[in-house]
Amino acid sequence: MPNVSDPDPASPPLASVQGPDFLCIGMQKAGTGWLYDQLSHHPQFWMPPLKEIHFLDREMPKFGTARKFRNGMQRRQKQGLGQPARRRPIEQRDMDFLDALEALRGKPRDVASYGRIFRFKNGQLSGDVTPGYSVLREDVIAEIARILPHLRIVQLVRDPVQRLWSQLSMAARRGRFDARLTGDPSAFHSYLDKAGGDDDRDETLVDIAKVAFPARVAARWDRAAPKLRFRHFFFDDIIERPDGLRADILTFLGADPDVVGGPPPEENRKSSFEKLPLTPEIEAVMVDFFRDEIEACATRFGGHAENWAARYRV
DSSP, X not given: OOXXXXXXXXXXXXXXXXXXXXXXXXXTTSSHXXXXXXXXXXXXXXXXXXXXXXXXXXXXXXXXXHHHHHHHHHHHHHTTOOOOTTOOOOOHHHHHHHHHHHHTTTSOOOHHHHHHGGGGGTTSBOEEEOGGGGGOOHHHHHHHHHHOTTOEEEEEEOOHHHHHHHHHHHHHHTTOXXXXXXXXXXXXXXXXXXXXXXXXXXXXHHHHHHHSOHHHHHHHHHHHOTTSEEEEEETHHHHHOHHHHHHHHHHHTTOXXXXXXXXXXXXXXXXTSOOOOOOHHHHHHHHHHTHHHHHHHHHHHOTHHHHHHHHTTO
């Protein structure tokens, strides 16, 4: 049975509860940056200065990114530079949050300690947008549900074929994927077949194996945390109805959807990023690779996912 998706009117206001109010568990390349931007500028939210905290998906959290962020912000302040584009003004509690996070670096993962670092939200709504949480094991999910039973879980879902192509395009831009594979359907098919294998040297392949199957991710949360309020939202709606999607997510999280501020919902700062050219032959390889998952998505999520299945004739 799918997780509970509707807020319980008898539950306390989220912002009054210790710990994060929600987790966004991905998917990668499915609009998590858009969501973080929207929430960061909403006056009812205090979002951590890091989009991806990566506490819960690591046995021994390192937080190198937190340290670099903190040092970078201090360096900009000393140089008299303004904030990076699209970032809200940095507050003292942002730096206090990073200090608290760094204090946990190198220690075994502890969900209760993780919850306490959100004390800096000061009565506002807050959460953690880390797409890597889509890889969480069921025992970790169950522990999260036990210690943070008030959490609401947001899953952003995207057509697996289009999502994978966006991921590979990003990997190619960063020099982590050989774009020449896209000119050879047989070689590309062999490349995808390695996903989920024993070779963990290719970061992109590991990501494909772990995060590219949204129905499997949702099923793990259904089994391990059936009482948590869980809801999926479609990347398609960022394109087709961004205002409506923003309102839907804010309502689910207990915020006022009529409060505006920050970047307009229809603005996607990553939409101009260069994509690899996609041929029908390569698309067919990906459809074959995701055939079972596309069908599972249509069953689990309905809506746009049913359109994916129809589009690919699954």
